[in-house]
Amino acid sequence: MRNPVTAVQNALGVNPQVLALALARMSESVGNSFLIVVLPLFIASDFVTGGTFGLTEVFITGLVLSIFGFVNSPLQPFTGRLSDRTGRRKVFVLFGLALIAVAGVGYAFAATYWHLIGLRVLQGIAGAFIIPTTVALVNDLATDENRGGNMGTYNTFRLVGFGVGPIAAGGVVAAGPFTVPLGATTVALTGFDAAFYFAASTAVLAFLLVLTLIRDPDIDPDDGGDESFLAALAIRDRDGGQLLDPVFALGVVSFFMAVGIAVFATLGDIVNTELDQGPDMFGLQFAAFVLAQIFLQAPIGRATDYYGRKAFILVGTVLLVPTTLVQGLVPAYALGFGLIGDPWVMFLARFLQGVAGAMVFAPALALAGDIAREGASGSTLSVLTMAFGFGVAAGPLLSGFLVAWGFVVPFAFAAALAAIGAITVATQVNEVNAPRRAIPFVGYVT
Template sequence: MKNRLGVNPQVIALALARMSESVGNSFLIVVLPLFIASDFVSGNAFGLTEVAITGIVLSLFGFVNSPLQPFTGRLSDRTGRRKIFVLFGLVLIAAASFAYSLASSYWHLLGLRVLQGIAGAFIIPTTVALVNDLAAEGNRGGNMGTYNTFRLVGFGVGPIAAGGVVDAGPYSLSLGGISVTFSGYDAAFYFAACTATVAFLLVTILIRDPDIETTDGDDDSGGIAVFDQSGEQLLDPVFALGVISFFMAVGIAIFATLGDIVNAKLDQGPTMFGLQFSAFVLAQILLQAPIGRATDFYGRRVFILAGTVLLVPTTLAQGLIPEIALFGGLAPDSWLMFGARFFQGAAGAMVFAPALALAGDIAPDDRSGSTLSVLTMAFGFGVAFGPLISGFLVAWGFVVPFAVAAFLAAAGVVLALTQVEEVITPQRTIPLVG
């Protein structure tokens, strides 16, 4: 596989570990809102509605791990070790997932979600840095694309299975004459803990730290550079890629909190909304690896630019499709929304993996952790901000959050045109204006 696809076997092992962990972690996206709405959780809600508490609990993961990622990425550069950070994060994820089964108040959920956010800060930048360390200049895109594909498979499978696990409860087990009964929620939390444990074992057995030169602990040059030090352009190229990733993630995430409104406008059920939500992930799964591999031949920038351009209409379309009924008496079509989400996913596939590969091309050998953490941090912030932004903006009209996200995507087009350049010579050329 290494020779045919240019993918390092250790990258595949790491991707499998992240896929396993992502299955359990994405379980919680579906299970936690149901758990909060159940009789298992009670106590002081801090004067907030149940919906508001749910939004905060779900968003905490991104808000906690994103600002910490540059620090853990930089620390892994200084120590020259990645594996120990990944393992520590997986232990925290497993422990927090199991502890949800013991939670009974909103305080417990908030604290555990913060703990998982800290775990994510140890896992996310160091695994991406590991992929970058294990890849070579000529196959970095393919390795990044393959890694993201497996991770997204886990993220996509989790929500599909989570509801069924909860609904099938309670469960009863008999061991040696001892009968144990636990709820569907407990089963989901135990399962999430098990997937993190499987990931821990895969990393322990199959992954080894590559030989990388450690950075000088007194060197402060590993911080986030906003402006280009060479003076050739305004923004540092990695920072520009981070901003583009943030804009993309906001556009993806605004859909998540609008389920009830979308279902009412399209006269559909929650199953169809789940399919629409998963369409983005499906496109990513199908396209990330081949697009990543293509960037090794045709360059990164052409795909990043094409992806940001495609994000504009596919994001705006999601806000316009439910309004079709206002024109000509046509009924809005749920499958049109599915198509818009799928093509938005295709656009995202052309942005994120190529952006990671380009940042990896730019990163010095001893600073891939801190460099790539700029993009993973930006993406995490975007995923966290998107649902909150849409919750406020939708009060002005259903199309408004999508229009704002489309505007941000258009700003990403400008950044890709003016602030992003190739750093390696593509083996083949696609004509590109700009």
């Protein structure tokens, strides 16, 4: 009888353990993205009190949401490198998921703004243990022939979880309070409590999936030789063939892409006013990027296993330029063509930006994985995950500052960064493995 595990691997080109890890990250992402919707509502409610030390509630809300990225991103090279030195990934993932679950329960007992900030810091530390080590696990479990497909599948499942969470979160809060039977008595839970406990439960489910289905691959611990702890953050090309280290160059591109994605996040009120739309449509526009990623990450990643990584990354960064810039021009475009109040132009722009992003992130991770030494995936890939995290955190802050000079300015700035990213890919990044097939009408980009 044919081995079902082998059948899955052959049909999808994906390691079964990667599928299990992707399911675990999808579960954890549902709970984590829940908080993006629930925490602002919680902060605005009467459940949170205490002094703000002169800071506005809006600023506190932004700080609570963004501090996750600012905490976990700089720690990722350290945790990634530590997992390389020990030759173990699974224990880091389990520790991070345990912290996520503890913090999720902690929100139900939070009563001040500073409780929330402390819990988000704890979650940021947890993210530093989870993000680089899960990506390194995918890289370790994959091969040169299927690394793109594995990375694309992993990211697809993670993004499904990230997209589902916000859709359900508001409904859970609004449906409260809940009465939960507990033995001979019942316990009353507010909608917020239910949402926080649910977020914690998704981390527990992810913990159990990793604990029971994932094993550390058989790799030798990487002691780094004579290299320093932060050797993976080399900026200059150590081989002297180019100006920038190729992994650092891919990190720069990932940062620029993340900034372009995130500048839209803080402009909801302005977009709704300019396009005469409601917040529901803004949420759909925001999700359009994720929707494109869900559909395309896996097939594009799989395609890079045959046609090479660089061509896809280059085309993606080039496409990021117009798809980002046009978002800033949509209000003027609508006015110029008599399409006042039609928000679907913005939805289309966001979706096409997602198409471009799908051509960049998973292929960039796969290419960095091709470059990484055996046993050094954690430190190498953490450069890209750290850069992406910084970009997601920096984008909303930049757009909030730049929009004072005009609605188009944040998008024009992000488009300019994407153009620099395209030049960086074209001049500083090369293939490691020769493509197995030529791209029709495009050729092989060296």
